[in-house]
Amino acid sequence: MTVTPAPGWFRIVALVLLVGGAIGCFACVQQFRLGAEAMGPADDYQRALYAALPSWYNAVYAVATGTALLGAIALLARSALASPLFAISLAAVVVQFGWLFATTDIIAHRGALTVVPFPLVIAAIAAGSLWLAWHARARGWIG
Template sequence: MLLLWGALGCWACFTQLTQGADAMAAASDYDRALFDRLPLWYRLDYAIATGTMLLGAVALLLRSRHAVALLTVSLVAVMIQFGWMFAMTDIIAVKGPYVLYFPLLILAFGALALHLAHLARRRGWIV
């Protein structure tokens, strides 16, 4: 499941970074303007967050100790990404609090994946 989640995240990142706001369903003028204003570091952080999630899932499948580090980087990158988005833009005021639901789901998956990696390390499933 984590492998699929990571692959979907990478696909979403790739399409959004290559197609811009048009990659999102029914992008509004606000969405387009917001995407155009995103700093380069934010886009890089998005790629890091999704890429390390996918690599962390692969590392778990391969029983690699690198899973913990990769999934930690992913979760931190996600927190930076959404922390900046919600603290430094007016997205909640414009779109309402429901825009928090999917980011919270993404954070939950990241935390769950990291918890699973720690559990696997403690139980000796990964070395």
């Protein structure tokens, strides 16, 4: 496939996704390092919730953030690898937050308005990133 010039907004969006991916990876590393205290002083509920996470949970978080960062790099490099990387990231986000909401009492304990908006934004960004990669591939902006 021949790669054609991409519009300027494409590079800007890819750079924003790169910065967002780096922030996500930093947050992931902080959670690995600090546990429940990663987002600031944790209460007893947050500590208990974090302690109860299955061993695979952090791995899924790392996959979600790592593939998002790699997908953004692939977009900037105009590589078709962006699509599968963003697809993996979206799947990992769905598994991560789906498990959290389906198997814990976090919504009952914290309230839906407190805990649901952030994961919805993350899922929307992941889905939008995947759509952008598909769109860019269809337009020939990535090879």
